Amino acid sequence: MIELKNLSKTLNGERVLDSVSLKLEKGEIFGLLGRNGSGKTTILRLIQQIILPDEGEVLFENVSMMEHPLVKRKVVYMPVQNPFYDRYSYRELVKILKSLYPDFDVTYSNELINRYAIPETKKYRELSTGLKKQFSLIMAFAIRPAVILLDEPTDGIDAVTRHDLLQLMIDEVAERETTIFITSHRLEDIERICSRIGFLENSTLTNVMDMDSLKEDYIKIQAVFEEDVHLKIRERKISILDYSGVFYTLLLQRDDVESKNWLRSLNPKVWNQLPVNLEEVFIAKFGGKRRW
Amino acid sequence: MIQIDPRSSTAIYEQIIQQMKELCLKGVLKPGEKLPSVRELSTMIIANPNTVSKAYKELERQGIIETLRGRGTYVSENAQKTLDEGKMEMIKEQLKPLIIDAVYAGVDIEIIHKWIEEIRKEMRGSSND
Amino acid sequence: MVGGGLFEKEFKQVRSLCIFLFLFNSFALPFTVWSEYSSYLDFLKKYPDSNLEPFVFQFGADPHLLISSMFLFFIAINQMGTERARGMMDFTLSLPYKRSKIFLVKWALVFGIILSSTLISFILTGSYLEWFEIAVSQPTFNYYFTLFSTLAMVYTLTLAAGTLTGTPFAQGLTAVSAAILPLLFALVLTMNADAFGNFTYEEMEKWFEFGYLITPALQFFGWRIFQDVSSIYPFYFLIPGGMAILFFFVGYFSFIKHPNERNGNFFLWKQLNLPVQIIVILLGVLGFSAVGYGSSNESFTGYLIGAVIGAAIGIILSYYLIYKKTKQA
Numbered sequence: 001m002i003e004l005k006n007l008s009k010t011l012n013g014e015r016v017l018d019s020v021s022l023k024l025e026k027g028e029i030f031g032l033l034g035r036n037g038s039g040k041t042t043i044l045r046l047i048q049q050i051i052l053p054d055e056g057e058v059l060f061e062n063v064s065m066m067e068h069p070l071v072k073r074k075v076v077y078m079p080v081q082n083p084f085y086d087r088y089s090y091r092e093l094v095k096i097l098k099s100l101y102p103d104f105d106v107t108y109s110n111e112l113i114n115r116y117a118i119p120e121t122k123k124y125r126e127l128s129t130g131l132k133k134q135f136s137l138i139m140a141f142a143i144r145p146a147v148i149l150l151d152e153p154t155d156g157i158d159a160v161t162r163h164d165l166l167q168l169m170i171d172e173v174a175e176r177e178t179t180i181f182i183t184s185h186r187l188e189d190i191e192r193i194c195s196r197i198g199f200l201e202n203s204t205l206t207n208v209m210d211m212d213s214l215k216e217d218y219i220k221i222q223a224v225f226e227e228d229v230h231l232k233i234r235e236r237k238i239s240i241l242d243y244s245g246v247f248y249t250l251l252l253q254r255d256d257v258e259s260k261n262w263l264r265s266l267n268p269k270v271w272n273q274l275p276v277n278l279e280e281v282f283i284a285k286f287g288g289k290r291r292w
Numbered sequence: 293m294i295q296i297d298p299r300s301s302t303a304i305y306e307q308i309i310q311q312m313k314e315l316c317l318k319g320v321l322k323p324g325e326k327l328p329s330v331r332e333l334s335t336m337i338i339a340n341p342n343t344v345s346k347a348y349k350e351l352e353r354q355g356i357i358e359t360l361r362g363r364g365t366y367v368s369e370n371a372q373k374t375l376d377e378g379k380m381e382m383i384k385e386q387l388k389p390l391i392i393d394a395v396y397a398g399v400d401i402e403i404i405h406k407w408i409e410e411i412r413k414e415m416r417g418s419s420n421d
Numbered sequence: 422m423v424g425g426g427l428f429e430k431e432f433k434q435v436r437s438l439c440i441f442l443f444l445f446n447s448f449a450l451p452f453t454v455w456s457e458y459s460s461y462l463d464f465l466k467k468y469p470d471s472n473l474e475p476f477v478f479q480f481g482a483d484p485h486l487l488i489s490s491m492f493l494f495f496i497a498i499n500q501m502g503t504e505r506a507r508g509m510m511d512f513t514l515s516l517p518y519k520r521s522k523i524f525l526v527k528w529a530l531v532f533g534i535i536l537s538s539t540l541i542s543f544i545l546t547g548s549y550l551e552w553f554e555i556a557v558s559q560p561t562f563n564y565y566f567t568l569f570s571t572l573a574m575v576y577t578l579t580l581a582a583g584t585l586t587g588t589p590f591a592q593g594l595t596a597v598s599a600a601i602l603p604l605l606f607a608l609v610l611t612m613n614a615d616a617f618g619n620f621t622y623e624e625m626e627k628w629f630e631f632g633y634l635i636t637p638a639l640q641f642f643g644w645r646i647f648q649d650v651s652s653i654y655p656f657y658f659l660i661p662g663g664m665a666i667l668f669f670f671v672g673y674f675s676f677i678k679h680p681n682e683r684n685g686n687f688f689l690w691k692q693l694n695l696p697v698q699i700i701v702i703l704l705g706v707l708g709f710s711a712v713g714y715g716s717s718n719e720s721f722t723g724y725l726i727g728a729v730i731g732a733a734i735g736i737i738l739s740y741y742l743i744y745k746k747t748k749q750a
Contacts, residue, residue: 070517212343
């Protein structure tokens with residue numbers, strides 16, 4: 001569907017992206033995770049051709065997006081903020097978008113606007129944050145894209161609106177097999193709706209995996225050790241998710257038999273192997289250098 | 293109908309399978325009853341449609357639900373029987389780590405047998421299950 | 422028409438300014454002609470014995486060119502710098518159109534307004550002058566052609582400046598500076614030449630005129646210094662038109678490739694930073710040294726002091742403008 005090929009970009013002297021490659025299939029929801037400022041928005045802007053890559057290209061159904069911008073009728077980007085919408089109301093914006101995107105489905109957008117009771121004549125900038133995001137998402141879906149890029153769509157809004165937004169996304173994918181590429185800090189939402197995730201760290205894309213594999217590839221070990229093994233564990237570079245007193249929670253890759261055996265050799269009094277959730281993996285990955 | 297917890301250590305499709313089974317066991321979902329489509333269920337519980345599809349496929353493989361072409365997905369007629377067998381297996385697997393832990397903690401196997409008797413007596417006293 | 426949506430979107434953005442420009446450019450000059458001639462006729466009626474000279478309409482004696490140019494200046498800034506500063510350029514670039522088309526639509530929209538309004542003004546003014554057989558300071562067509570090409574040049578220059586700079590202020594400053602740059606250089610070089618060599622006045626004047634002629638902003642000094650350049654240099658009217666074409670291509674190619682980074686830098690193209698800084702410092706040095714030389718009774722020390730001051734000012738100015746970043750939306 002959409003393919004990123006060896007994308008590299010330097011911004012302000014910093015190499016933000018280094019040869020990032022990824023292929024997104026029809027109907028998949030891909031979650032991109034990473035710390036603030038790691039380049040997630042930059043990737044989205046590169047895909048949408050708002051900025052141009054230093055190296056690499058983006059293909060939509062094997063067609064270069066840079067050379068055929070007309071395919072952007074099928075690729076829509078919903079940024080964190082959309083200042084263009086500010087001075088227009090729903091009705092005005094529908095007119096503008098309909099002339100820019102011929103496939104714009106006014107019936108569908110009217111239906112959604114009514115369903116979520118969004119005021120039709122208020123200017124965008126007068127809406128609350130939650131309504132703004134809902135509004136933007138509806139506009140994006142009404143364009144009837146094949147791929148939609150969402151930048152933190154459910155961050156910073158109330159539970160009800162978030163529920164509505166997620167429901168809308170799922171419905172869109174279930175009904176029309178739209179591909180969704182989403183960045184977010186709401187790990188819970190990512191865990192719910194994504195079929196695949198990837199991490200953006202040190203300007204590269206790492207650990208791209210199925211959401212299910214996450215719980216299969218990593219295990220959490222709760223152990224109690226008789227002696228103080230804290231330093232030894234840190235030296236072995238095993239992720240410590242938590243510890244209090246002698247009770248340790250460690251994160252290991254399931255196939256890391258070596259570390260597991262080594263830990264066993266320390267004679268733990270208690271040993272529990274449990275699956276992990278996304279937040280634990282995220283913190284272990286990115287907070288790894290923290291000293292607990 | 294069902295609630296999924298993304299933070300749980302259990303994979304979402306597993307949770308769906310488990311809860312569906314429970315509903316069948318409890319009789320909330322009766323044999324022959326129509327189930328929501330993949331799209332409907334995924335929108336209801338807000339989960340990825342592929343995950344829901346995966347759960348449905350597994351439930352179908354286990355014989356608990358069946359899909360009739362063009363008509364939808366239904367609870368199988370013999371769902372109850374399949375469930376009971378599966379449940380037995382599941383409980384045995386659940387007991388294993390508990391018993392292992394108990395032994396490691398120093399609990400005598402004899403004491404565990406005694407506990408089983410106690411619990412059975414309690415159950416007889418409260419309900420007819 | 423393909424791109425119709427883009428025209429609509431661009432027009433909505435600059436609608437008020439465009440409408441004002443259109444009305445002003447179409448009707449201000451015809452109105453002025455009518456009003457001046459009517460006053461003349463009224464005066465004749467009142468004082469039939471006065472020895473008034475026959476009425477000659479002076480083209481260029483009014484601020485119309487300046488006012489229309491200012492509208493265009495602000496329209497171009499709105500289309501580029503302001504759009505970028507408000508964060509709306511991202512939306513524009515995310516639309517399913519080639520960058521070249523986006524630039525073309527922006528330009529064509531306003532160019533169309535310049536063309537149509539100038540045409541209307543020309544037809545109205547021309548017919549009125551013809552009908553009443555009024556004498557004019559220069560052929561109507563000459564004036565209007567120069568007017569048209571100057572307006573096109575002002576607009577295209579400012580628009581092109583917007584494809585090189587990151588903020589509306591930077592865009593405006595770059596456009597104005599580029600507009601007077603040849604003149605500045607000519608001024609500064611002749612002043613320095615005067616200090617160093619023994620050139621005749623005619624030679625220096627020739628260089629000065631040359632710099633003057635290739636200055637984009639010529640017409641704005643025109644009505645004070647040269648009333649009718651085109652009578653002295655018959656092919657002058659080609660120059661603003663040629664410049665407009667040049668600036669168009671600069672803007673066109675720059676827009677297609679420009680790095681759209683949101684960091685409030687003065688120049689979008691960091692390759693411009695050093696050359697521009699050098700030019701500013703050079704101008705500062707040459708300018709102040711010439712002033713120093715002249716005001717200290719042609720002594721060389723005065724020249725040096727001026728040079729140092731000029732360098733300092735040039736360095737500080739260019740540092741603060743170019744290298745310091747403004748906060749972006």
